[in-house]
Amino acid sequence: xxxxxxxxxxxxxxxxxxxxxxxxxxxxxxxxxxxxxxxxxxxxxxxxxxxxxxxxxxxxxxxxxxxxxxxxxxxxxxxxxxxxxxxxxxxxxxxxxxxxxxxxxxxxxxxxxxxxxxxxxxxxxx
Numbered sequence: 415x416x417x418x419x420x421x422x423x424x425x426x427x428x429x430x431x432x433x434x435x436x437x438x439x440x441x442x443x444x445x446x447x448x449x450x451x452x453x454x455x456x457x458x459x460x461x462x463x464x465x466x467x468x469x470x471x472x473x474x475x476x477x478x479x480x481x482x483x484x485x486x487x488x489x490x491x492x493x494x495x496x497x498x499x500x501x502x503x504x505x506x507x508x509x510x511x512x513x514x515x516x517x518x519x520x521x522x523x524x525x526x527x528x529x530x531x532x533x534x535x536x537x538x539x540x
Contacts (some may be wrong), residue, residue: 415444417442417532419532420532422531423528423535426537431514436515438514450476450495451476452474452476452503453476454474454502456472456475457471457516459471464491470482474516485500487520487522490518498515503525
């Protein structure tokens with residue numbers, strides 16, 4: 415299982431990569447493995463929408479289940495990976511690369527402190 419050291423993580427198995435004041439969000443390698451073959455991502459939020467921590471941004475439909483993806487941070491959605499539905503399997507094959515889900519302009523950088531580092535995420539997974 416791949417748990418990159420440079421990322422932040424949530425208890426809901428989302429990851430965050432911060433670049434300046436923009437955060438890229440996706441589901442972890444662990445999450446995609448638990449979901450199984452992903453076939454569709456349904457975005458309930460759009461570019462320009464404001465979100466708060468724990469707001470649902472999208473749901474991931476896999477062969478065996480549907481799972482909601484929550485915003486790990488407050489801010490404004492700046493981009494959604496709209497191409498993901500042409501190749502939803504990228505969430506499985508490249509969750510930390512082409513399989514990202516959305517980007518947020520971070521409103522409160524202090525919220526990053528509530529996220530786990532890689533070591534804490536490994537402990538969560540056991």
